[in-house]
Amino acid sequence: MNQVYIEDISKYVGERVTISGWLYNKRSSGKIHFLIVRDGTGFVQAVASKSDVGEEAFELLKGVTQESSLRVSGTVRADERAPGGFELLMDGVEVVQIAREYPISLKEHGVDFLMQYRHLWLRTPRQHAIMRIRAEVIAACRSFLDNNGFLLIDAPVLTPAACEGTTTLFETDYFGDKAYMSQSGQLYMEAAAMAFGRVYCFGPTFRAEKSKTRRHLMEFWMVEPEMAYVELDESLCIQEQMVTYIVRQVLSKRQRELQTLERNTDILEKVSPPFPRITYTEALDILKQNGVELEFGDDFGGGDETILASQFDRPVFVTRYPTKAKAFYMKPDPDNPEVVLCADLLAPEGYGEIIGGGQRIDDPELLRRRIEEHNLPIEVYQWYLDLREYGSVPHSGFGLGIERLVAWICGLDHIRETSPFPRMLYRIYP
Ligand code: 4AD
Numbered sequence: 001m002n003q004v005y006i007e008d009i010s011k012y013v014g015e016r017v018t019i020s021g022w023l024y025n026k027r028s029s030g031k032i033h034f035l036i037v038r039d040g041t042g043f044v045q046a047v048a049s050k051s052d053v054g055e056e057a058f059e060l061l062k063g064v065t066q067e068s069s070l071r072v073s074g075t076v077r078a079d080e081r082a083p084g085g086f087e088l089l090m091d092g093v094e095v096v097q098i099a100r101e102y103p104i105s106l107k108e109h110g111v112d113f114l115m116q117y118r119h120l121w122l123r124t125p126r127q128h129a130i131m132r133i134r135a136e137v138i139a140a141c142r143s144f145l146d147n148n149g150f151l152l153i154d155a156p157v158l159t160p161a162a163c164e165g166t167t168t169l170f171e172t173d174y175f176g177d178k179a180y181m182s183q184s185g186q187l188y189m190e191a192a193a194m195a196f197g198r199v200y201c202f203g204p205t206f207r208a209e210k211s212k213t214r215r216h217l218m219e220f221w222m223v224e225p226e227m228a229y230v231e232l233d234e235s236l237c238i239q240e241q242m243v244t245y246i247v248r249q250v251l252s253k254r255q256r257e258l259q260t261l262e263r264n265t266d267i268l269e270k271v272s273p274p275f276p277r278i279t280y281t282e283a284l285d286i287l288k289q290n291g292v293e294l295e296f297g298d299d300f301g302g303g304d305e306t307i308l309a310s311q312f313d314r315p316v317f318v319t320r321y322p323t324k325a326k327a328f329y330m331k332p333d334p335d336n337p338e339v340v341l342c343a344d345l346l347a348p349e350g351y352g353e354i355i356g357g358g359q360r361i362d363d364p365e366l367l368r369r370r371i372e373e374h375n376l377p378i379e380v381y382q383w384y385l386d387l388r389e390y391g392s393v394p395h396s397g398f399g400l401g402i403e404r405l406v407a408w409i410c411g412l413d414h415i416r417e418t419s420p421f422p423r424m425l426y427r428i429y430p
């Protein structure tokens, strides 16, 4: 048995092969079945004529339902008219299991219904395209950082302290003490940066965010680089190079998937450094010109970010947000302590913030004061304060949200499809 995968089928023209997979679709006429078989790597048409497969197999195939598992054998033929350019002229079949009536038919279904069957919905071409692009984005993040001197250091998921504010913590019991699901690996990466210079973590992060928007998940994956002796401006240069690299990798390796998603790639092709940089205060002016009146100190909502991003043809950095709108660890701008040395990167086309980051406070006294002002329990931040006592240096980092980036690159209208099993407000099944 010459067992092959559909993605390699072009190498086997004229040869007899076996494909192990599932039945995606079937059309039959009196003496011939046209099966669309998928094996996870692709879809191929397998043609079974009564004369080639024999009476018994032909009858068996009549009863094979959508998503039944089966092995089909036959000769690979190049045919321009076949979907994908190749087909299998079958001479044998082994049915592994006949599937019960499949809930997801090939007609349109509502998203709520599909989310309930997420474990099965993943089998469709559109979901395959998204998951492959997601994998490519993750691979690109890692290869960019690995090749630019960053060391992978894993951050813990169970933590004693908040990084991004106490209102979005998922709490759990830790042998009688309180523990929280990590909102960000950043604080640990700061420790790692003081040990190794340039580091990053990549892992799941959690936010009990009671917001039902098309940009929020309760659980998402974040890549978080942190760099010793790097100030804000240099960090922005690294971010724009990294995002450009990721977009180019997807464009060069996942064209077919982008086509499946009918993604117009014009904007993606324009992505190249430098990205425009505007300050929060300049952003307020732009919003004002567009009829949105915000006061200094207000945070931007999703609609505001969309207006800001639409002024530019590539991602835009918004820098120097008001100190009081941002997290406790952000370093004030020495020229104006009302704002911090931070930046959010906003994606084009209404996808909102894909990166948040900035320069961290390196002064122990100021950091201690901020922890107190934010009403955070100082005991659990003692180790974090230590970093400022033993060789403190200017340092910066950022967090890139994988799902937001994938949603933009794929051109999806909701973040939920970027995660294989999304955790959303009021939905934790399947
Ligand atoms: O801006 P955030 O909250 O920044 C941090 O967590 C920093 N500690 C990161 C760092 O400097 N190391 O989150 C960073 C990114 C956002 O820009 C967004 O892409 C994503 O994480 N993100 C979410 N993605 C999906 N659902 C949510 N609820 C998200 N919250 C943040």
Ligand code: MG
Pocket (backbone or CB within 6 Å): 344, 353, 355, 356
């Ligand atoms: Mg943010």
